[in-house]
Amino acid sequence: MKKCVILVAILFSGILVAQEVNPELEAVGNKVKATYYYDNGRVQQEGYFVDGKLDGVWVAYDEKGNKTAVAEYTNGVKTGKWMYFNDKTINQVAYADNKVESVKNLQKDALADRN
Numbered sequence: 001m002k003k004c005v006i007l008v009a010i011l012f013s014g015i016l017v018a019q020e021v022n023p024e025l026e027a028v029g030n031k032v033k034a035t036y037y038y039d040n041g042r043v044q045q046e047g048y049f050v051d052g053k054l055d056g057v058w059v060a061y062d063e064k065g066n067k068t069a070v071a072e073y074t075n076g077v078k079t080g081k082w083m084y085f086n087d088k089t090i091n092q093v094a095y096a097d098n099k100v101e102s103v104k105n106l107q108k109d110a111l112a113d114r115n
Helices: 002-017 108-114
Strands: 024-028 031-037 043-050 053-061 067-074 080-085 089-096 099-107
Antiparallel strands (some): 024 031, 031 043, 043 053, 053 067, 067 080, 080 089, 089 099
8 A cells, every 4th residue: 555655646746747737826935826727727736936946835636626646845845745646545655855754544434433
């Protein structure tokens, strides 16, 4: 399962960098907010750049608008806890300096019970 989550993480990070469609860009302080869209007009992903590098939180959605992933970058480097959402589970991958530190699989029902 860890290999599967890592593969998803690699694919997600590749999506952030290798877009074929030009994003909508908006200056926000010292950052540039980028929003990418599907052909149907829904948001595909959104996040920030600083000096041309991914920075801060990036969020990805499927074509129906459901959140599929939340990622974090610091100066172009994968950091923090990335979350990948599917129907029943949330996969949490912790990064430090572009390296996977840990992988956890969480049940959505268990998380809902805690709130």
